[in-house]
Amino acid sequence: MKMEGETVDNKQVIFKGFIDRIPRETDMELKIGKIELKAPKGSGAFLVKNLYLSCDPYMRGRMREYYDSYIPPFVPGQAIQGFGVSKVVDSDDPDFKPGDLVSGLTGWEEFSLMRKHEQLRRIQQDDIPLSYHVGLLGMAGFTAYAGFYEVCSPEIGENVFVSAASGAVGQLVGQLAKLHGCYVVGSAGTSQKVDILKNKLGFDQAFNYKEEPDLNAALKRYFPEGIDIYFDNVGGDMLEAALLNMRIHGRIAVCGMVSSSSLSVSKGIHNLFSLIAKRIRMQGFLQSDYLHLYPRFFENVVSNYKQGKIVYIEDMSEGLESAPAALVGLFSGKNVGRSTGAVVEPL
Amino acid sequence: MKMEGETVDNKQVIFKGFIDRIPRETDMELKIGKIELKAPKGSGAFLVKNLYLSCDPYMRGRMREYYDSYIPPFVPGQAIQGFGVSKVVDSDDPDFKPGDLVSGLTGWEEFSLMRKHEQLRRIQQDDIPLSYHVGLLGMAGFTAYAGFYEVCSPEIGENVFVSAASGAVGQLVGQLAKLHGCYVVGSAGTSQKVDILKNKLGFDQAFNYKEEPDLNAALKRYFPEGIDIYFDNVGGDMLEAALLNMRIHGRIAVCGMVSSSSLSVSKGIHNLFSLIAKRIRMQGFLQSDYLHLYPRFFENVVSNYKQGKIVYIEDMSEGLESAPAALVGLFSGKNVGRSTGAVVEPL
CATH class of the missing domain: 3.40.50.720 (NAD(P)-binding Rossmann-like Domain)
Known part of the structure; x- marks a missing residue:
């Protein structure tokens, strides 16, 4: 059991540098950093444990050194960024408290310091698989x-x-x-x-x-x-x-x-x-561009899913170690269905 | 003065055969046919004298042997078809009488036998140049x-x-x-x-x-x-x-x-x-696809033209003989403004 405030190892998938071709596993590397399980006072941020991380084709665009797109490139030397489902460990944001589940942009690492952003959503846990919040119900x-x-x-x-x-x-x-x-x-x-x-x-x-x-x-x-x-x-x-x-x-x-x-x-x-x-x-x-429609989408898809009218197939890999291969696999067609890159051990 | 019913020479620009490249003048040939200046009884057609004929880039598509487009190809051995301004000489259609001016699809020839069609319009003569009905006010x-x-x-x-x-x-x-x-x-x-x-x-x-x-x-x-x-x-x-x-x-x-x-x-x-x-x-x-908007367009453009807020530049060539060169010129950028292919001598 990890304790709030404790400094622990933080396994990360680091983006090594810009490329201009299909990604290879060697474009990323696994690194063990250190992180204090605490959201700094006055930061307005919250510290999360990442539970599910998503691999998506658009991420390839972020591996190019090209700043004129709709989303900036990854930062070489830092963890890959992507959508994920995460659990709040500590928070300096009054809207989020430890134990809350969220989906949104986070890092390819065990723990991330996150801030509120446009696509961050609080997850109400029910009988929908948690990983679906980065797939069927995510981006x-x-x-x-x-x-x-x-x-x-x-x-x-x-x-x-x-x-x-x-x-x-x-x-x-x-x-x-x-x-x-x-x-x-x-x-x-x-x-x-x-x-x-x-x-x-x-x-x-x-x-x-x-x-x-x-x-x-x-x-x-x-x-x-x-x-x-x-x-x-x-x-x-x-x-x-x-x-x-x-x-x-x-x-x-x-x-x-x-x-x-x-x-x-x-x-x-x-x-x-x-x-x-x-x-x-x-x-x-x-x-x-359509985020105002998200509530309508959520209601529609959850309802159809619960009635068995929609199914969703995930291709799940376990552990951050497998995330680079999962991302690379998107471009060779290896995955069936959604590729949920990595499942990090839960808290 | 040509008399109704008289058989006269009919100068025509004939489409020689299908091509799969930029048109050349030699893809067309001038021919003198004969035509009786009469709309056959029971035909529902009307015979027109063509006054202005229009050269347009889309016509190149009709020179290909390709039947799956929005408009069929030209018929080899027959006159080129295109938009024109014409004057009715004889009519078996109760809606059109000799002397009426119309714009619509007609042939590259002095006289054509025409029928009512979707884009055929009667022209009310006023101070708008007649040729504008195949340009500014045409297709x-x-x-x-x-x-x-x-x-x-x-x-x-x-x-x-x-x-x-x-x-x-x-x-x-x-x-x-x-x-x-x-x-x-x-x-x-x-x-x-x-x-x-x-x-x-x-x-x-x-x-x-x-x-x-x-x-x-x-x-x-x-x-x-x-x-x-x-x-x-x-x-x-x-x-x-x-x-x-x-x-x-x-x-x-x-x-x-x-x-x-x-x-x-x-x-x-x-x-x-x-x-x-x-x-x-x-x-x-x-x-x-927007023909229902034509009346609104006509009113808008005529009004702006009469107020001097819209001008229109034509590139006019005289005589059917010059029509092939005018069409070919569209693809070499020779024309400025609209290319009104040919002006056939008026009745």
């Missing part, structure tokens, strides 16, 4: 909700295509689309994922894009009448193929570009002429 | 209006960038944006066009893209705080540079892609990752 789930309802403007009966469909965002997009009365097809990169999409997540159809020599032909097969909504998590070749298969007045929600990642040198996207011929709306978005 | 002008107001969602004070700004569409977009209270910069391909943009069309700034070794740097210079609205008439390198210079929540109206034309083999577009980071809405559109 990934809310990205799916905001993107599907606010960006895709879905209509009942429309044809929806989701790429990286077994991922943390994609799996909820597909389920929301089914609940909305749409026909839903997902793509993924292994037969195991395809099986999960069809048999656990309720997609109408799913295919392994790695087994399709011609993505355009694959989409024509699954959408003989065309795609109304493409929820794009990957960019690249799949986006090019989707552009050719969109219906008139189709919508493309641009959520991620993991494939090309378009961060540095990348392949250009062809077939944009379809935007005109088919009057397509292609829109990038970030969940953080 | 090009209405494209500018629908694109700017319905796709760009402009706000007072926003920063607007227009490419191919001296073109048939661009020149009106810029003027509407100025009337709306925006800061407007246009790009064009000659110093003469740049001069017209600044000194005749009221753009705040304009530049010759051919003199800019780095389009990204050029846009940064004209938009130090970024672009809210990019009205894209060209695609290609300029679109890539604009993507880098958009502001958060910017909008890109995709109106044309003359540069790459993305019709066959073309260069892919980089920097689409900006769509996410800056939450950009990029939307293709066609004026034909």
Whole structure:
């Protein structure tokens, strides 16, 4: 039992330095620091024990030395930052007291000194698994909700295509689309994922894009009448193929570009002429622009989850030691479903 | 004086056959056919004398053998089809009588047999130049209006960038944006066009893209705080540079892609990752989806024109013989302003 005020070891995953390629495990290193289990008086901060940490594709962007994005890069020599579920150990913020559970941006370390921030939320514990607060009910789930309802403007009966469909965002997009009365097809990169999409997540159809020599032909097969909504998590070749298969007045929600990642040198996207011929709306978005809708999302998803209408698949690794591999795995397609990077031993 | 019912020569510009590149004059040929100046009884059609014919970049798309677009290809061996202003010579349609002036899709020939169609409009002659009914008040002008107001969602004070700004569409977009209270910069391909943009069309700034070794740097210079609205008439390198210079929540109206034309083999577009980071809405559109707004557009533009608040520059060539060169010129940037392909001798 750790005591408040005691100085203890603090295991951390340190960001070593900027890169301009897909992350490798060696871009991070494990370090044992020291931390006093106390929020300094007058700091307004609170000290937390991190319970679950989330691995997300956007984190790759923070590994570049590029300051003009929507979120600043990681600081070399410091712990990786990411969404997590944490428990308050000591607090100098009157709104948080020891034992409170919170989800929000924290560090990839056992203990972090946190402050209130825009996406920090207090967790009311019930029968929802605690880790879901960084997945289904966290940034990934809310990205799916905001993107599907606010960006895709879905209509009942429309044809929806989701790429990286077994991922943390994609799996909820597909389920929301089914609940909305749409026909839903997902793509993924292994037969195991395809099986999960069809048999656990309720997609109408799913295919392994790695087994399709011609993505355009694959989409024509699954959408003989065309795609109304493409929820794009990957960019690249799949986006090019989707552009050719969109219906008139189709919508493309641009959520991620993991494939090309378009961060540095990348392949250009062809077939944009379809935007005109088919009057397509292609829109990038970030969940953080829709935070006012979070309460509505929370109520909707929790209710559907409790009724068994939504399921959520996590890919959980245990221990901070496994976090770098979990992050790297996102870009090689190793994870199924959400990758909750690390589970640190609970207090 | 040609008499109704008389059989006369009908000079025509014939489409020779499908191409998959930028049009050349030799893709068309002048032919003299024969036509009876009479609308066949029971046909419901009317025979017109064409007065002004319009050259537009979209026509290149109709020269490809591609049937899956929003408009079918031209028919090899028949006259090129395009928007024109015409005068009714004989009619089997009770709604049109000899002497009526109409604008709408017609043929590149002296006389055409026409039918009522979606974009056919009767012209009330007043002090607006007749040729403006295929330019300022025709498809090009209405494209500018629908694109700017319905796709760009402009706000007072926003920063607007227009490419191919001296073109048939661009020149009106810029003027509407100025009337709306925006800061407007246009790009064009000659110093003469740049001069017209600044000194005749009221753009705040304009530049010759051919003199800019780095389009990204050029846009940064004209938009130090970024672009809210990019009205894209060209695609290609300029679109890539604009993507880098958009502001958060910017909008890109995709109106044309003359540069790459993305019709066959073309260069892919980089920097689409900006769509996410800056939450950009990029939307293709066609004026034909907004025809219900035409009366409002007509009233607005005519009123502004009569008050001297809108001007319109045409690039007019005389005679059907000059029409192929006028069309080809669109893709080499030879024309300033609207290119009204041909003026056929009036009745």
